[in-house]
Amino acid sequence: MNCDCLIVDDEIELAKATCEYFEMFGVSCAYVTNANDCMSFTENNSVKLILLDINLGADSGFVLCKALREKTDVPILFISARQSDDDVLIALNIGGDDYIKKPYSLSVILAKVKVILKRYEGKSIVDKSNDTNSSSLNDNICGELRIEVDAMKVYISGKDAGLKTKEFKLFYYLYSNKNKVITKDELFAQIWGDTFFSDGTLNVHIRKIREKVEENPNNPRYIKTVWGTGYIFELLEH
Structure with a gap:
């Protein structure tokens, strides 16, 4: 059924x-x-x-x-x-x-x-067709941080960070739009497919991602809060 x-x-x-x-x-x-x-x-x-x-x-x-x-x-x-x-x-x-x-x-x-x-309906876990910012499906984000899209995994210094599917989707969407402020409404629409969700839903997922990928979750290097607006995946060019 x-x-x-x-x-x-x-x-x-x-x-x-x-x-x-x-x-x-x-x-x-x-x-x-x-x-x-x-x-x-x-x-x-x-x-x-x-x-x-x-x-x-x-x-x-x-x-x-x-x-x-x-x-x-x-x-x-x-x-x-x-x-x-x-x-x-x-x-x-x-x-x-x-x-x-x-x-x-x-x-x-x-x-x-x-x-x-x-x-x-009819959507894959990650919509790769909308990814215009990453150069490949498997990216070395920086020295210790690596992403494998097909496997839906993020590695920290070679170790699987253990992101759950929705956490990965959120991480990957922010990374795909790196150095760009993404509003909460856009994240709700793109990741949950809905704008009805509460801020608490998003905040909890962001916190859990930071705990898994950031060296100091309270002072994140990558996923930063833009107060009153949303979040940005900040990645400085080398």
Whole structure:
């Protein structure tokens, strides 16, 4: 079965209503109510996007997200009635792509899902056709920093930095536009395929990249913040 969206929520009526609403507008959808059924469904079916609740009865959406991230990089959008900033940060830190607070508007969440699906449909992990700044698919960025696009890896002094897929996409997009200020909206559109995401989503991913590639993440050499605007991958010509 090919499924655009899988809803993982133990509120059966809400999950069912959301699923039926999506189907009305051409988004194929299924729902499960617990972690075991989610893992089984994703193992036996193709899923493009997951809406994941945090509270799943005896299960935790946080634990489930970590398990999913071991095997898939499909967008995971947390949906939860929990409102605290700590919950949002945990969700983003463990691999969630966004956090949507309940109660949500069906029309708004559908718009968000359709934009993400449109962006991901038929797209490769990295759109190499838009890369006009790098001279090859495997670049020595500088002495100790090297990028291999086909393998989606960044190496620091010969050691794999361990970037996850979305982290690599973000790193590579900034590098492809090196020495140019890239706005947050552009990054949301190009990397997440959506401009609805919160700044927290982007900030967490940038921080995790810096922790993996920068010698001093608090004083980055490469990925620098342009306050109020976005980020720049600064690479001085030698």
